[in-house]
Structure formats: C-alpha cells, structure tokens
Amino acid sequence: MSTAAESGPKPRKERKGNADMRRRQILDATFRSIVANGLAKTTLATVATEAGLSQGVAVFYFKSKGGLLAEALRDQYQKYEDRWQAKLAKSSQDPATRLRAIIEADFSPDICNSETLSVWFAFWGEQKFTPQYAEVTEEFIARRTNAIGEICGELIPHDQAHAVQVAEWIDSFTDGCWQKLHLFPREYAREQALEMTFGLLRTLFPDKSDSFGHLTPDGDK
Template sequence: MTVKSSAQRPRKERKENADMRRTQLLEATRRSIVANGLARTTLATVANEAGLSQGVAVFYFKSKTGLLTETLRDQYQRYDQNWKKALADAADDPLEQVIAMIKADFSPDICNPDSLALWFAFWGEEKFTPQYAEISSEFDKAHRDVMHSLCTVLASKETGLDGDDVSDWIENVSDGYWQKLHLQPDTTTPQLATAATLRLFSRLLPSHATRIAQLSAL
C-alpha cells in the first residue's frame, strides 16, 4: 500500500491541515505568553507547548516576530467577532446596541485572566513594535467608530454632551476596569465592572436612564 505524500493530498485537505497547524501554534503562543511573558516567549517555548518542532513554527510564521504579530491579530479578531455578534443580536435600537457592546467587553470569552494577561503584554510593547500598534489601531478604530456613531444618536437628546464625550468616557472606564481586573483581580469582577460601566452610561444619558436600567437587567 502506498501512502500519499503531503504534496499529493487534495488541496482542501492540505489547507485544512495548514489551518489546524496554524491554530495549534497560535494557541500554544497564547499559553506561552501567559506562562512566560512576551519577552521570554520564543519559538522553542511555543513549539514545546504545541508539541511540534521549531521548524514547523518557522515554516508557518517565518520568525518569532511573525508568530507574535499573528497571535495579536488573532486575539483582536476574537474581540472583533465578540462585539459584532453582540451588536447583531441586539435589537435595531442604539440604546440596546450600546448596552450590548458594553456587556460584550466584559464577557468571559474576552475578559478573563489569561486574555487580559495577553492584552497587556502586547500593549506594553506597542511603543517598540510598530506591527503591534498598527494592528491595535486598525481594530480599535472599528470598535470606536461604531460606539461613537451610536452615542452621537443618543446624546442628541441631552444638553451639553456629544457623541465624542459619551463614547470616550464609556471606553475609558471600560479600559480602566480591564486594567483593574488584570492588576487587582481580587478587588472586582467582570460582573461588577459591567454594572459600574452601565451606571455611568445611565448618568451620562439621564433622559434614557429608566430604559437603560430596564435593559441592563435583562
């Protein structure tokens, strides 16, 4: 019996195998960063986590920088998919959509100890690694633009506020709670952080306060 070489496999099968290996390596990189930190994560630590050779890691990502850059992109894609799904599942109402986005920021899939460790490891290096900054800017802008657009509609009924004010304050408070959850996890929880951010949202838009309280409880 002859065994097909990888070159003889159907294209679909080769792609599936390649996607599986890439995912395996990205997951291993995440685990290595959480366990060792960004600086001490190497092709060797990733290969060891994945149970593969360093040569496989080099084949798919070329270098440590390439591997880490794609790990950050994968992390942002998960975040992107999470808030966009929450937005799509919400009713066609700006108030419900902002509440959905706030809740999505603290969902267990996105806001958990390992994920926060990964975020802050990369953000600490953005100043020195332009690739990281470019990825962050790309994905953050998409989220910020949608939040700003929704808040602009809602703030039009308030006095002395605009969409920039509301969206900036919401996102700054969310960022602050992420930092607190990462550095002082014993002092708060994602549930408390969600509730506090929603209370801020209610204070910023008093004409919507009753509905925000009702929708937040759902």
C-alpha cells in the same frame, strides 16, 4: 498496490485544512506561552513546546518570532471583534440596546478573564516599541471606536461634538475597568466592572436608563 490517487499530492482543500489546523494550534500555544512566560520570554521554542510541535513547524508557518507574536495579537483582537459584532447582530436597532451589547461583549467571560487580560496588557506594554503591535491595535480599535461613536451620535443627535466626547469617556472607562481587573483581581470582579459601566451609562443617558438596568445573577438583564 497503491493507486496513483493514494500516492499523489493531497487535494488542495485538505492541505489548506491541515495548514489552518496547524496555525490554530500554534496561535493557541502562543497564547498559553505568553500567559505562562510573559511576552519577553515567549520564543519559538516555548511555543513549539506548548504546541507539541517542532520549532521548525512554527518557523514554517510564521517565519519569525516577531511575525508570530504580531499574528497572535491580531488573533486576540479578531476574537474580541467577533464577540462584539455578534452581540450587535443579535441586538435590536435601538441605539441604547446596541451600546449595551458592545459593553456586555467587553466584559464577557471569554474576553475578559485573568489570562486574556494578561496577554492584552503584555502586548500593550510593548506596542510603543513595536510598530507591528501598534498597527494591529489601531486597525481593530478604530472599528470599535467608530461603532460606539455612531451609536452615541444617534443617542445625542443634537450635539455631535458632545457625542464624540461621550464615546471617548465610555472607551476610557472600560479601559480603566480592564486595567483594575488586571492589576487588582482580588478586589474587582468582572460583574462589578460591568455594573459600574452600566452606572456610567445611566448617568450619561438618563432618558435611556432602563436600557442599562442592573444585572441579574446570570449576568444578563
């Protein structure tokens, strides 16, 4: 005979664990659906199929297609932020080393690859028309922009206005590299983009050129 514990509700921790697992399953399926179908053709049905779940489960956790896609974008940005924050945490306090760490995160294989880039650009192409996407982007980009701006301020302490300008140049350059990698994958490689960015940093900070040395075969100095 079943005991009361066996027939009663699951403990709160276990229920939350199951919910987190389901949300993760659905978000991963959303990523795959966008890669396979594009953003416009990704629906709750395509996501449910990718996840191997019923459409009702996706609706239960995310309420609507719009809510799911906004959360999928947030999930992408969170992975990206976790990556560059982790690289920063492992670097020294030297500002040039910290700047290199952020740039390396930009071009790490798990962040900068054909599938991930296709998802980034799918969302960015729509954010002008979807305020939710723009809000998520602004929230995460602001933290990265501030981090690079603070580092450039340390590298150019005598001219803060120029430091802000340099930070914008770096941001625009890496964005351009991502765009080329996305549009011309046969002509550009991730390692090439990283090397080009280091070349820019050696030009901007010639007294710190040793910190932005060339890549070794495994992609690290």
